[in-house]
Amino acid sequence: MTEKNTVLIDGQVVPLNGEKSILELTRKIGIELPTFCYHSELSLYGACRMCVVEIEGRGIMASCSTPPAPGMKILTNSPRVQRVRRTVLELLLANHDRECTTCDRNGTCKLQELANRFGVKKIRFGERDLKLPLDTSSPSLVRDPNKCILCGDCVRMCSEVQGIGVLDFNGRGSSAQVTPAFHKALAEVDCVNCGQCSAVCPTAAIVVKDETDQAWAALNNPAKLVVAQVAPAVRVALGEEFGLPAGELVTGKVVAALKRLGFDKVFDTSLAADLTVIEETNEFIGRLKKGERLPQFTSCCPGWVKYAEHNEAEYVKNLSSCRSPQQMFGSLVKKHWAPELGKKPAEIFVVSIMPCTAKKYEARLPQFTTDGVPDVDLVLTTQELARMIREAGLRFDQLEVESFDTPFGFTTGAGVIFGATGGVAEAVLRAAHELVTGEPIEQVNFTAVRGFEHRKEATVEIAGQQLKVAVVHGLGNAKALLKDLKEGKVHYDLIEVMACPGGCIGGAGQPIATNPETKKERAKGIYNADKLSQIRKAQDNPVVAKFYERWLEKPNSHVAHEALHTAYVNRSRINGEQIQLLTSKQKEQADVAVCVGTCCYLKGSYDTLKKFMQQAEAAKVTEKINLYATFCLEGCEQSPAIKINNKIINGVTPDKAEKVFKEKILPELE
Amino acid sequence: MKQELAMAMPGEKQSSTYQRKFEKVNEVINRLGRSRSALIPILQEVQEEYRYLPEEILTYIATALDLSPASVFGVATFYAQFSLEPKGKYVIKICDGTACHVRGSDPVREAVLKRFNLAGKKKTTDDLRFTVETVSCLGACGLAPVVMINDKIYGQMTPEAINLIIDEIMKEEAKDE
Numbered sequence: 001m002t003e004k005n006t007v008l009i010d011g012q013v014v015p016l017n018g019e020k021s022i023l024e025l026t027r028k029i030g031i032e033l034p035t036f037c038y039h040s041e042l043s044l045y046g047a048c049r050m051c052v053v054e055i056e057g058r059g060i061m062a063s064c065s066t067p068p069a070p071g072m073k074i075l076t077n078s079p080r081v082q083r084v085r086r087t088v089l090e091l092l093l094a095n096h097d098r099e100c101t102t103c104d105r106n107g108t109c110k111l112q113e114l115a116n117r118f119g120v121k122k123i124r125f126g127e128r129d130l131k132l133p134l135d136t137s138s139p140s141l142v143r144d145p146n147k148c149i150l151c152g153d154c155v156r157m158c159s160e161v162q163g164i165g166v167l168d169f170n171g172r173g174s175s176a177q178v179t180p181a182f183h184k185a186l187a188e189v190d191c192v193n194c195g196q197c198s199a200v201c202p203t204a205a206i207v208v209k210d211e212t213d214q215a216w217a218a219l220n221n222p223a224k225l226v227v228a229q230v231a232p233a234v235r236v237a238l239g240e241e242f243g244l245p246a247g248e249l250v251t252g253k254v255v256a257a258l259k260r261l262g263f264d265k266v267f268d269t270s271l272a273a274d275l276t277v278i279e280e281t282n283e284f285i286g287r288l289k290k291g292e293r294l295p296q297f298t299s300c301c302p303g304w305v306k307y308a309e310h311n312e313a314e315y316v317k318n319l320s321s322c323r324s325p326q327q328m329f330g331s332l333v334k335k336h337w338a339p340e341l342g343k344k345p346a347e348i349f350v351v352s353i354m355p356c357t358a359k360k361y362e363a364r365l366p367q368f369t370t371d372g373v374p375d376v377d378l379v380l381t382t383q384e385l386a387r388m389i390r391e392a393g394l395r396f397d398q399l400e401v402e403s404f405d406t407p408f409g410f411t412t413g414a415g416v417i418f419g420a421t422g423g424v425a426e427a428v429l430r431a432a433h434e435l436v437t438g439e440p441i442e443q444v445n446f447t448a449v450r451g452f453e454h455r456k457e458a459t460v461e462i463a464g465q466q467l468k469v470a471v472v473h474g475l476g477n478a479k480a481l482l483k484d485l486k487e488g489k490v491h492y493d494l495i496e497v498m499a500c501p502g503g504c505i506g507g508a509g510q511p512i513a514t515n516p517e518t519k520k521e522r523a524k525g526i527y528n529a530d531k532l533s534q535i536r537k538a539q540d541n542p543v544v545a546k547f548y549e550r551w552l553e554k555p556n557s558h559v560a561h562e563a564l565h566t567a568y569v570n571r572s573r574i575n576g577e578q579i580q581l582l583t584s585k586q587k588e589q590a591d592v593a594v595c596v597g598t599c600c601y602l603k604g605s606y607d608t609l610k611k612f613m614q615q616a617e618a619a620k621v622t623e624k625i626n627l628y629a630t631f632c633l634e635g636c637e638q639s640p641a642i643k644i645n646n647k648i649i650n651g652v653t654p655d656k657a658e659k660v661f662k663e664k665i666l667p668e669l670e
Numbered sequence: 671m672k673q674e675l676a677m678a679m680p681g682e683k684q685s686s687t688y689q690r691k692f693e694k695v696n697e698v699i700n701r702l703g704r705s706r707s708a709l710i711p712i713l714q715e716v717q718e719e720y721r722y723l724p725e726e727i728l729t730y731i732a733t734a735l736d737l738s739p740a741s742v743f744g745v746a747t748f749y750a751q752f753s754l755e756p757k758g759k760y761v762i763k764i765c766d767g768t769a770c771h772v773r774g775s776d777p778v779r780e781a782v783l784k785r786f787n788l789a790g791k792k793k794t795t796d797d798l799r800f801t802v803e804t805v806s807c808l809g810a811c812g813l814a815p816v817v818m819i820n821d822k823i824y825g826q827m828t829p830e831a832i833n834l835i836i837d838e839i840m841k842e843e844a845k846d847e
Contacts, residue, residue, distance in 0.1 A: 165737075165738030166738070166740060169748075170740075181743045182728075182743055576739075579692060579727065580688050581689050582689060583688070598733050601734065613689055629692065629726075631729055
């Protein structure tokens with residue numbers, strides 16, 4: 001080996017094999033340099049300066065953003081490196097709210113871990129006395145700016161992986177912060193509650209909202225029958241919190257733990273997922289026959305649904321009208337099962353155990369509450385359940401396994417694979433052929449839609465028709481797919497979208513995973529559970545068949561629609577003020593607002609606005625009109641939208657502006 | 671706020687002012703293009719028109735450039751040249767660079783602040799006529815202490831001299847009304 005393709009790290013000769021950074025190289029030879037801002041799935045940032053090394057002749061450099069060059073002499077733990085690292089940590093800690101004992105991330109905080117690892121015992125700098133307010137507006141997340149170390153991981157996660165960009169840096173120097181636009185609250189902007197920001201946050205600057213208190217209160221309320229439903233992805237991840245390997249199937253222990261915590265009944269969300277498969281497949285077949293609203297998009301993921309409502313108005317009608325399995329379950333329990341028990345819906349308390357932070361938001365949507373009683377009363381993430389188990393002092397690894405209760409306990413492999421990206425599409429494919437042709441299929445594994453590739457495609461022949469299926473995970477990938485779809489570059493019939501990378505197993509409510517292999521192990525666990533299932537297809541689930549017999553008549557029936565389907569809305573991206581253009585001082589006046597939100601703007605709403613101004617001048621009524629440019633009237637599907645005295649008119653393209661002005665606006669002034 | 675802003679511009683009708691400004695925003699965006707790299711020049715020109723960057727206009731620019739409002743807000747708050755608060759019709763920049771400082775810029779600033787009753791974070795008068803800022807160097811050290819009002823430089827300032835200049839501006843303003 002010549003010096004040409006080697007470097008010297010701490011005296012060790014290390015060959016170069018095209019590594020992009022010194023950090024990558026050191027990890028290969030078993031040296032774990034500390035990092036905050038380095039994530040393999042995000043772009044390089046080089047801001048935290050934790051990964052510094054000393055390079056002979058060049059001094060102290062950040063290893064994450066320095067490519068190795070042949071002949072380099074690198075020291076990873078020299079006295080100088082140690083000193084710099086400690087100072088960086090001290091400076092970060094000086095700006096950090098160090099109330100560790102009451103912190104959500106106590107024990108899982110990277111800053112705490114590194115301060116301990118590098119022996120920071122004393123901080124030479126004074127503490128920051130400015131305390132900023134917490135943002136608790138989101139149903140899913142809590143943002144604490146006092147804990148933020150400005151590593152920018154959340155910023156890059158939201159914009160690069162999720163394609164949204166809710167968070168960004170603002171201000172500079174000592175007043176720099178990471179917040180939504182204009183310091184707005186998370187609930188006022190287009191945050192989809194996926195929580196991936198919290199999953200990459202090294203500290204507790206963004207955490208999952210802890211609602212375990214409400215669970216304890218319900219469990220201690222004798223008037224309530226407390227029912228749990230457990231999502232598929234939870235059973236391959238909860239073990240991690242108690243020292244078990246990622247991907248280990250702990251279904252029986254989860255059930256046992258919930259029973260020990262005091263839940264009266266423990267059910268499986270996978271059963272509701274089977275029901276979703278039946279409803280969604282029938283809906284899909286119906287659309288195929290009529291050739292309408294295709295491609296059909298899956299709607300199990302509330303993060304994706306909210307993203308579509310904010311950003312993809314023209315495709316909202318293409319979303320499956322099926323509720324997510326969580327909401328189907330809640331609805332069946334409260335509307336159909338409760339009466340059979342002789343109970344009122346309010347006497348049953350449904351707690352979902354989910355890998356997901358957006359499910360907290362979904363459960364609170366107004367359409368999922370009937371007469372003031374929500375279908376799902378409380379959503380706990382995997383993290384929160386682990387906290388309850390620890391609080392109760394249960395030795396999770398030693399629990400004797402138990403099985404789910406009836407009637408919502410019998411599941412198939414199809415319902416379980418919902419937990420991984422590609423699972424919904426595969427479950428639908430397992431059902432579609434059979435529901436169309438009546439002939440059962442032998443081969444149930446559709447491996448083309450499995451795995452972690454950004455976009456997965458499969459073509460399946462059903463009754464002589466070639467159907468194209470696409471699967472994406474991570475909203476950035478969904479955004480790219482939708483762009484191709486709009487430009488006519490691709491054609492699909494069915495598209496599965498999961499907001500989180502990897503699907504639900506990578507949800508932000510899962511135990512915080514620092515190892516990128518963790519998600520792959522969880523996915524393996526999911527597919528193992530599927531393989532071990534006696535029944536692999538949703539349509540073969542005898543309990544689902546019984547539900548149709550007892551409660552739901554047949555798939556997509558009127559009563560099934562009532563209980564299992566929903567409708568979507570258009571949502572504005574930001575709660576913004578209006579831009580004032582004309583101001584009336586007269587008594588007879590009209591308020592006219594023209595939407596300049598993304599959808600309408602792209603369809604030429606500014607020209608509509610301009611035409612209105614010209615018309616107003618021509619008709620000499622500028623003094624009688626309050627004219628505004630506004631951000632989103634939530635009528636995006638038929639944009640551009642305008643509002644005349646609280647009445648919304650859609651589709652006012654520039655060529656129709658003159659007509660609308662004369663027929664709708666002028667009469668208002670008379 | 672908007673009402674006050676309109677009142678601070680005598681001789682102009684409110685409506686036509688809003689309309690003209692908004693048309694200007696669109697003209698600027700069209701002229702400079704909708705690329706990411708055009709953001710700063712767009713913000714500069716828009717600020718010249720509005721004398722600050724209103725939230726709703728920043729949202730509009732984000733929409734037009736297909737950027738997230740958070741990113742546009744980030745740029746607008748990063749640079750000291752951008753203001754998200756309305757500025758006065760006259761921006762008085764008092765230099766406190768080394769040369770000006772040793773030649774007595776402090777008393778000049780004190781005199782101006784006292785005259786307009788400004789202190790702490792309050793830098794703009796209630797009638798939106800004057801904004802007082804301290805800057806680090808205007809590059810005219812030979813004339814120290816230096817004050818710049820809008821685009822005009824005034825050298826060798828004293829508390830008395832700056833008060834006379836402000837008197838003149840007030841007189842002009844009174845005539846306009």
